[in-house]
Amino acid sequence: MSPPRLAVLWCPQWPVVAAGAALDEPVAVLHANRVIARSTAAAAGGVRLGLRRREAQARCPEVRLVVHDPLVDHRAFQPVADTVARFVPRIELHRAGMLTFHTRGPSRYFGGDRSMAERVLTAVDETLGDALRAAGPPGLGIADGRFAARVAARSAARSRGSEAAVRVLVVDPDASSSFLAPLPLRWLLDAGEVTTDLVELVARLGVGNLGAFAALPAADVLARFGRPGAAAWHMAAGSDDRPVGTEDPPAGLAAVQHFDAPVQHLEAVVFSGRQLAEQVVETLAATGRVCTQFVSIAETDHGETSERLWSLSTGFTATAMVERIRWQLDGWARLDAAALERAQDPDDPDPDLDPLAAAGIPTTGIIQLRIEATEVRPDEGVQLGLWGGRSQADDWAQRAATRLAGLVGDEQVVVAEWRGGRHPSDVHRWVPASLSSRLDPGAHSTGSGNGSGNGSGNGSRNGARNGAEAGAATAARRPPWPGGLPMPSPATVHHDPVALRVVDGRGRPVTVSGRGTVSAAPARVRTPDGGEARVASWAGPWLVDERWWDQARHRRLARFQLLTVDGRAYLAAIERSQWWLLAVYD
Amino acid sequence: MVAGSTSLVSPVSSGRGRPLRVVDADARARLAALVPRLAPATMAAERVVPVHDALATVLPQGLMQGSTVGCTGEAATSAALLLVAEATQRGAWVGVAGLSGLGVQAAGEAGIDVERLVAVRRPPDRSPGLLLDDGTWGQVLAAMIDGFDVVLLGPEVQVRPSTARRVQARAQPRGAVLVLAGEVPGFTCDLQVRADAVWEGLGDGHGHLRARRMRVEVHGRRVPRPRRDELWFPALDGGITSTSVTSAASSPTSPTSPAEDSRESLAPVALERAV
Numbered sequence: 132m133s134p135p136r137l138a139v140l141w142c143p144q145w146p147v148v149a150a151g152a153a154l155d156e157p158v159a160v161l162h163a164n165r166v167i168a169r170s171t172a173a174a175a176g177g178v179r180l181g182l183r184r185r186e187a188q189a190r191c192p193e194v195r196l197v198v199h200d201p202l203v204d205h206r207a208f209q210p211v212a213d214t215v216a217r218f219v220p221r222i223e224l225h226r227a228g229m230l231t232f233h234t235r236g237p238s239r240y241f242g243g244d245r246s247m248a249e250r251v252l253t254a255v256d257e258t259l260g261d262a263l264r265a266a267g268p269p270g271l272g273i274a275d276g277r278f279a280a281r282v283a284a285r286s287a288a289r290s291r292g293s294e295a296a297v298r299v300l301v302v303d304p305d306a307s308s309s310f311l312a313p314l315p316l317r318w319l320l321d322a323g324e325v326t327t328d329l330v331e332l333v334a335r336l337g338v339g340n341l342g343a344f345a346a347l348p349a350a351d352v353l354a355r356f357g358r359p360g361a362a363a364w365h366m367a368a369g370s371d372d373r374p375v376g377t378e379d380p381p382a383g384l385a386a387v388q389h390f391d392a393p394v395q396h397l398e399a400v401v402f403s404g405r406q407l408a409e410q411v412v413e414t415l416a417a418t419g420r421v422c423t424q425f426v427s428i429a430e431t432d433h434g435e436t437s438e439r440l441w442s443l444s445t446g447f448t449a450t451a452m453v454e455r456i457r458w459q460l461d462g463w464a465r466l467d468a469a470a471l472e473r474a475q476d477p478d479d480p481d482p483d484l485d486p487l488a489a490a491g492i493p494t495t496g497i498i499q500l501r502i503e504a505t506e507v508r509p510d511e512g513v514q515l516g517l518w519g520g521r522s523q524a525d526d527w528a529q530r531a532a533t534r535l536a537g538l539v540g541d542e543q544v545v546v547a548e549w550r551g552g553r554h555p556s557d558v559h560r561w562v563p564a565s566l567s568s569r570l571d572p573g574a575h576s577t578g579s580g581n582g583s584g585n586g587s588g589n590g591s592r593n594g595a596r597n598g599a600e601a602g603a604a605t606a607a608r609r610p611p612w613p614g615g616l617p618m619p620s621p622a623t624v625h626h627d628p629v630a631l632r633v634v635d636g637r638g639r640p641v642t643v644s645g646r647g648t649v650s651a652a653p654a655r656v657r658t659p660d661g662g663e664a665r666v667a668s669w670a671g672p673w674l675v676d677e678r679w680w681d682q683a684r685h686r687r688l689a690r691f692q693l694l695t696v697d698g699r700a701y702l703a704a705i706e707r708s709q710w711w712l713l714a715v716y717d
Numbered sequence: 718m719v720a721g722s723t724s725l726v727s728p729v730s731s732g733r734g735r736p737l738r739v740v741d742a743d744a745r746a747r748l749a750a751l752v753p754r755l756a757p758a759t760m761a762a763e764r765v766v767p768v769h770d771a772l773a774t775v776l777p778q779g780l781m782q783g784s785t786v787g788c789t790g791e792a793a794t795s796a797a798l799l800l801v802a803e804a805t806q807r808g809a810w811v812g813v814a815g816l817s818g819l820g821v822q823a824a825g826e827a828g829i830d831v832e833r834l835v836a837v838r839r840p841p842d843r844s845p846g847l848l849l850d851d852g853t854w855g856q857v858l859a860a861m862i863d864g865f866d867v868v869l870l871g872p873e874v875q876v877r878p879s880t881a882r883r884v885q886a887r888a889q890p891r892g893a894v895l896v897l898a899g900e901v902p903g904f905t906c907d908l909q910v911r912a913d914a915v916w917e918g919l920g921d922g923h924g925h926l927r928a929r930r931m932r933v934e935v936h937g938r939r940v941p942r943p944r945r946d947e948l949w950f951p952a953l954d955g956g957i958t959s960t961s962v963t964s965a966a967s968s969p970t971s972p973t974s975p976a977e978d979s980r981e982s983l984a985p986v987a988l989e990r991a992v
Contacts, residue, residue: 524866528810531864532835538856545836547821559821564835617925619951620822622794652922668919692926694919698791700926714820716916716926717794 134276134370136304138234138248140215140255141284142208144168144266145228149207150197152265159187162199164565169194170265185566201227205458212439214258218251223424223440227458231280234273244273244301252295267291274302278366279311282318307369312342316367325363329356333363341367385503386410393432393496400429400497401457407502408452415507421446424506427456429463430499437463446510452502460497532564541565553614553675555624555702555714614675616690621702621714628711631703632657633666633693643689643705647674656693656701658712664695672705766804766867766894769828771957774946775935776800780908782892785885787906789899792931792950794819794871795827796912797898799950799957801867802828804894809866810835814857816871816898826951835865839873851877858884862893869896870904878903908937918953928953930960 142148146160146168157173159166159182166187169178176191187194204227212230215222218241219232234244241247252271259269268291272283279302287300302310311318316334318341319325333356338344344352345368353361365371386407394400404427415422424442441447441455535544545561546569552558633641635651642650649672657663671691678684688706690713695701700716765779780786780800788797794816801811806828813819813836825831837857854876861868862884876884881903888895897904911934918927931950936943947960 524808524810527864528812528833528835531810531812531860534860534864535835535837535857538853538860539837543838545838547831547834547836549831555820555822559831561836561838569832617927618826618955619926619929620820620826622792622798622820622823622827623818624820625818649922668921668924670919670923670925692919694916694926698914698916700914700916700919714818716914716929717792 133305134307136234136238136244136273136275137231137277137280138244138251138271138273139229139231139277139280139284140211140251140269140271141281141288142211142228142259142266142269143285143288144170145208146197146199146204147266148259149204149227152195154261154264156265157191157194158197158265159191159194160197160199161187167199168266171267172265183566201454202458202461204228206461209463210258211255214254215251217254218247221426221438221440223442225442229281229284231277245299248273248299248301249296252299256295268293268298270298270300272300272302274310274369275304275307276366276369276371278319278371279307279369281321282311282314285321308342308345311367311369312340312345314341315339316341316344319363319366325359325366329359329363332356333360345369384411384414384507385501387499387501390496390498390500393498395496397457397460400460400500401453403500404456404460404502405449405453407500408447408449408456411502411504412447412449412452415504416510419510420507421510422452422504422507423447425452425455425502425504427452427459428499428501428503429460429497430501432495432498440505442506446508456500456502536563536565551612553612553616553677555616555621556626558612558615558620616673616702619716621700621716623715623717625712625714628704628713629658631710631712633691633703633705633710640708641705641710642708643672647672647689653691653693656695656703664697664699666693667696668694764892766809767807769799769803769957771948771950771959772799772933772946774959774961775910775933775944780804780894780896781939782894783889784907785888785895785897785904786908786910787897787901787904788910788912790910790912790914792912792914792929794898795823795914795929795950796910796931796933797869797896798824798827798829800896800910801869804867805830805833809833810864811867811869812861812865813837813869814861814871815874815901816869817873819871826955828957837861851875851880855880855883859887862888862891862895865893867894867896869898870901871897872899872901874901876903881905906937908935908940910935 147158147170150158150160152158152170155172157170157176157178159169159173159178161167161184164184166178166180166182166184169180169187173187173191173194176194178187178191178194182190184196187196208224208227212222212224215230215232219237221232223231225231234247237251238244238247241250248271252269255269267288270284270286270288270290272280272285272287274280274283283300283302287298290297292298316330316338319330320327333344338347344364347364349361349364352364356363362371388403388407390403394403411422411425423446424440425447426438426440428436428438430436437459439455439459441452443451447455532544542563544564546564546567547559548562548567549558550560633653634655634657635641636654637651638655639651641653644650653666653669655663655665669691672689673691674689675686677686679687686706688704690702690704693701693703701712702714702716704711704713764782766782767779768776786800788794788800790796805811810833811829813834816836817838819836821831821834824834854874858868858870858874858876858880868888882905885895885904895904897906913932915930915932916926916928917930918924929950931948932945933948934943934945948957949960950957952958
């Protein structure tokens with residue numbers, strides 16, 4: 132079975148557009164403290180995807196930071212979806228900023244793929260007006276297979292031409308595999324269904340591009356990499372129709388809710404939507420399946436309908452379904468009473484002011500809501516890592532760190548990071564927990580650059596697993612640091628050294644000459660708190676001449692280990708004839 | 718449970734109609750093993766945080782969850798680190814407060830997974846005694862108890878006894894273990910660990926600290942008679958063992974003296990470089 136011919140419309144950096152970025156205004160959208168989208172001006176200022184908030188601010192101080200809100204994204208994307216819906220009967224939304232539709236019918240009607248694509252893209256450009264200029268214009272790609280069409284759309288958007296025709300990329304029928312073949316494997320990450328680990332592994336095995344990967348025997352790929360590998364292989368070969376392993380649902384798997392009186396409140400409709408979603412999910416779960424695509428249709432008393440197709444390759448939970456329904460209805464109807472009144476108000480000076488009003492805000496409440504599963508697959512669950520997985524203890528610890536930062540300040544809640552050094556106080560450095568990736572569930576998130584609208588928890592769960600693995604890798608044994616002190620290390624380290632007085636048997640201060648000879652054996656130590664102890668044994672001097680190339684940070688000191696008769700062991704140092712207590716072996 | 722009971726009964730009942738009363742000794746033993754698992758209540762003694770093997774003599778059951786353990790003596794900080802080590806190896810997180818001079822390297826050598834250490838340090842511009850007021854300390858400690866499995870507190874924690882009592886009461890249901898390194902005012906300890914040290918390896922102007930014999934004494938409310946042991950912490954080879962463990966048992970792991978050992982380990986590296 133040949134894959135269907137699909138068109139993908141891709142609006143780059145959509146969250147930035149939804150955030151209302153003006154032309155030449157640096158804007159970055161953050162999710163879980165990471166930049167997930169940025170405007171062209173911010174990109175010119177050095178802001179990259181995946182940066183932390185502080186890094187982004189450091190690179191581009193004038194950047195405006197916006198917290199990501201999927202609801203805003205979808206609301207803003209609604210006009211675009213409506214525009215495309217004028218040309219094609221059914222569109223499929225993956226996330227805000229990207230939509231897919233079958234080209235067979237529309238292309239015949241409008242006289243070919245290219246002609247149809249240019250019309251659609253021109254209409255989208257008109258709808259968006261200047262809004263897109265901050266993030267770059269949209270692109271439209273047509274190809275056989277979902278992945279190829281997506282790659283084509285993203286490549287098309289990169290050309291950035293002002294003419295719509297420049298930003299259309301049509302891959303000839305049956306040419307998807309040759310179109311994908313020379314591209315690097317990295318593109319697989321973009322689809323969000325393939326993990327970084329898999330791509331890196333395949334690359335390490337010597338497979339350089341998608342063509343080489345697709346040339347491997349399918350059975351061997353499945354045997355070596357399992358189902359995710361097989362899915363990636365199908366994508367690379369340009370033969371992916373739907374996520375691997377999915378099937379058509381049992382006939383008539385739909386849930387419908389009729390309302391006796393038109394419902395005008397969003398919350399009430401969404402509440403019914405939750406019941407419908409649970410009904411669908413439960414019916415499927417009874418046969419061990421999960422829904423990966425569903426269509427939700429809302430209809431008003433006057434016959435206006437809103438129909439949207441939603442996909443999620445990992446499968447929808449009832450909550451995820453309800454989220455999609457809310458996005459759809461919020462963008463379409465804006466059912467709150469005030470908006471409805473405005474729309475119906477005959478005295479409204481200019482009803483055409485609002486583009487949505489022209490596009491058809493429903494004139495009355497909703498009387499019917501319908502959810503239909505259109506694609507299901509066996510529910511294999513999400514496999515959590517056996518090792519390096521994120522445990523409940525990790526979640527608790529992260530929450531506690533956040534809470535503590537709120538109590539005593541961000542800078543005071545710290546984790547230890549190894550950096551190496553000669554002195555015990557140099558070996559580790561305390562770093563604010565908020566700056567460390569150790570407690571960050573979103574660290575090293577796969578495809579963080581485009582996971583904008585993927586509102587369900589699956590994406591972040593994968594990211595957490597990778598973060599934990601990265602942390603475990605750094606725990607490997609390190610070779611000894613030249614000039615460092617031998618094991619065992621002192622349990623108490625004074626970051627601000629305490630002044631000491633060390634005298635010899637005749638009460639004279641012990642000194643160390645420039646050539647490193649000790650004036651006399653240390654006999655007594657006097658600590659600043661008044662205590663004095665006799666030295667039982669000692670070793671030293673161990674000379675350190677640090678950073679002699681740097682005038683300001685040059686240090687020259689001699690270190691001693693002192694063991695007093697009461698059994699306490701100290702690490703002391705003499706620098707410019709002054710004794711300091713560096714650490715205590717307690 | 719169902720699977721366990723069927724496997725227990727089946728060899729008996731399937732034996733060609735033999736009477737059920739003839740239960741072999743093996744089955745009895747398995748039945749006895751099931752009793753604690755089937756018991757409805759969890760005894761407090763079973764909710765424990767495991768400790769390092771070297772402490773098996775003095776703390777055979779580990780640290781009881783919700784309890785407070787105080788460490789005193791010359792090696793109080795090291796002892797506290799050793800108490801915490803095994804828990805972090807098993808995925809527990811450690812929150813540290815009031816120990817601004819904690820030696821992270823020493824923590825790692827004691828066996829703590831440093832990746833699972835989160836510390837609250839004092840604001841830089843205040844003196845140690847005036848870190849935070851009593852109420853804030855209470856909130857900080859409560860948040861730590863809620864979030865971390867083990868909370869390590871140092872002498873810089875300054876709370877009133879009433880706050881300390883509330884904090885300890887909160888640790889009970891949550892199952893967090895409070896470990897006090899040194900004297901922390903206000904807290905009452907369920908268990909006292911006293912650790913004194915004798916260092917070896919340091920001469921009169923030569924050598925360096927190499928090994929420590931740590932005398933550990935544990936006493937407390939649930940310990941009728943103080944338990945004592947002596948540990949090598951660390952031993953010459955860097956390991957942590959009880960000195961009561963015979964040297965014959967530990968010798969296979971360290972057949973050579975450290976000096977020879979290091980020379981041997983250097984040789985392959987040099988070879989590799991040469992190749």
